[in-house]
Amino acid sequence: MNSKSRTQYSAYNTSIALFSRAAAILMGYVVRVVFTHVLSENYVGINGLFTDILNVLSLSEMGIETAISFALYKPIADGNTEAQKSIMHLYQWFYRFVAVFVAAAGICVIPFMDILIKNKPDIPHLTYIYILYLFNTVLSYLFVYKRTLLDAHQLMYIGTLSKTVSWVLQDIVQIAVLLLTKNFILYLYVYILTTLFSNIYISKKAERIFPFLRDKNIAPVEKQERKHILKNIRAMMMHKIGDVIVNNTDNLLISSFVGIASVGCYSNYYLLIGSVQQVLNETFQGITASVGNLGATASKERVQTIFSSVFLLNHWMFSFAAICLFELLNPFIVLSFGEKYLFTTDIVWILCINFYIRGLTRSCLIFRNSLGLFWYDRYKSIAEALINLIVSIILAQRFGTFGVFMGTFISTVTTTLWIEPFVLYKYHFQTPVFPYYRRLLLYCIECGAVWLTAHFLCEKCTAAFHITGIIPDMTLRLICCTLVVNFVFIILYKNNDAMQLLLHKWRGLRK
Numbered sequence: 001m002n003s004k005s006r007t008q009y010s011a012y013n014t015s016i017a018l019f020s021r022a023a024a025i026l027m028g029y030v031v032r033v034v035f036t037h038v039l040s041e042n043y044v045g046i047n048g049l050f051t052d053i054l055n056v057l058s059l060s061e062m063g064i065e066t067a068i069s070f071a072l073y074k075p076i077a078d079g080n081t082e083a084q085k086s087i088m089h090l091y092q093w094f095y096r097f098v099a100v101f102v103a104a105a106g107i108c109v110i111p112f113m114d115i116l117i118k119n120k121p122d123i124p125h126l127t128y129i130y131i132l133y134l135f136n137t138v139l140s141y142l143f144v145y146k147r148t149l150l151d152a153h154q155l156m157y158i159g160t161l162s163k164t165v166s167w168v169l170q171d172i173v174q175i176a177v178l179l180l181t182k183n184f185i186l187y188l189y190v191y192i193l194t195t196l197f198s199n200i201y202i203s204k205k206a207e208r209i210f211p212f213l214r215d216k217n218i219a220p221v222e223k224q225e226r227k228h229i230l231k232n233i234r235a236m237m238m239h240k241i242g243d244v245i246v247n248n249t250d251n252l253l254i255s256s257f258v259g260i261a262s263v264g265c266y267s268n269y270y271l272l273i274g275s276v277q278q279v280l281n282e283t284f285q286g287i288t289a290s291v292g293n294l295g296a297t298a299s300k301e302r303v304q305t306i307f308s309s310v311f312l313l314n315h316w317m318f319s320f321a322a323i324c325l326f327e328l329l330n331p332f333i334v335l336s337f338g339e340k341y342l343f344t345t346d347i348v349w350i351l352c353i354n355f356y357i358r359g360l361t362r363s364c365l366i367f368r369n370s371l372g373l374f375w376y377d378r379y380k381s382i383a384e385a386l387i388n389l390i391v392s393i394i395l396a397q398r399f400g401t402f403g404v405f406m407g408t409f410i411s412t413v414t415t416t417l418w419i420e421p422f423v424l425y426k427y428h429f430q431t432p433v434f435p436y437y438r439r440l441l442l443y444c445i446e447c448g449a450v451w452l453t454a455h456f457l458c459e460k461c462t463a464a465f466h467i468t469g470i471i472p473d474m475t476l477r478l479i480c481c482t483l484v485v486n487f488v489f490i491i492l493y494k495n496n497d498a499m500q501l502l503l504h505k506w507r508g509l510r511k
Contacts, residue, residue: 016161018279025275035178045267065148070372095141107134159202238381250405269348303428308498312498315446318362322352330348332474335470361412377419380416392407446492
């Protein structure tokens, strides 16, 4: 497959991911507004807490999918259908094991519910509600493994569209259920049915595109290949265990040290920050299979050139998003949910810093996963998780919610921010990593300087124009951020080689 084809696939996957995620975010926001106003803040907190508990237990992100995707890239590039069949059959058995494990582990959590929830709210049928969340998580592993084959063939947009349609339909029905019945359990039934039918549909779609998935005559994966896949899965499981602990324990810690009401506040902020993060992540996720194909067919120098351009785009997009979030989050929370759900400015600041720092590592993560470099930094995520838990617990006792998020920042900076690029440069590019570190530091300084400038301009313009309403204030701040961030970056990078490559790719797509 030539470079132009990879670019076209990336463009399809990225553009459809953007539009699909935007639709999902819009509907998800409407659902959350209705949810918040129809049900109490305790239900909002329980929703966030149970979701995080199951994310911690869940193996859906434990790296099996990433390791299997990498194993598929070479057979796909070689047109080897038999190898693809064998790998997918192995993948099916992995996910069956995952479903059983999650069900068993989730049931074991039930006796410890009183420890996880400080000031347990008076919500009827709380254990049954948790079991419904658990059932939906287990159900999510049925059939859906076939979507990975679509993604590996650079057809991620098919699964994305399917998910988006199901999410939008789910949200419409859930809104109706909340407004007509105010019944939270019925709301969860809709959630479960959507998961089931969505997974069945994408499974059948994959079978129509790749009929060999229905074949019964499947040879086992060769011993050496199976050993290599299991090695990568072990490495990715260590990565994902750490990632899940870092990214999905904030609600647990806040619930334990601060209270369930604060979990409700954070859930609303996470809805907004997480939505933006998902849009940007899927923008870059759209190139994952293309990078895997590139790594299997192109030189290391070519891969490094593409990486530099992706890293620049990564920095630009996450800088702009973090600055806009800082200026707009609190007004938006007041407008949507009310002042009782507000966090103080220092908490919003550390949330946006964490958003930027985690986003800045996205390009390294995608290239590391696509190039199969899981093994070399397998202990990194475990170290990050331990640092995050220990520091967050210590700081939470003194600084409350701010301390929990500060622990996340410290753990990321001391591990992921420098270890992942070190592995990428040492084991694939085989060039010194220090130029990357210099560029990383420069990007952070640029982001900080532009951030201060944009905030100063927002405050001055708001005072100068005597802005009082929430919507006019948000509009003015968005305009200021957009102009300042993009003007400065255009001036800085208009003659940059990485920017020129991005522009070249864009011109090719337009033609």
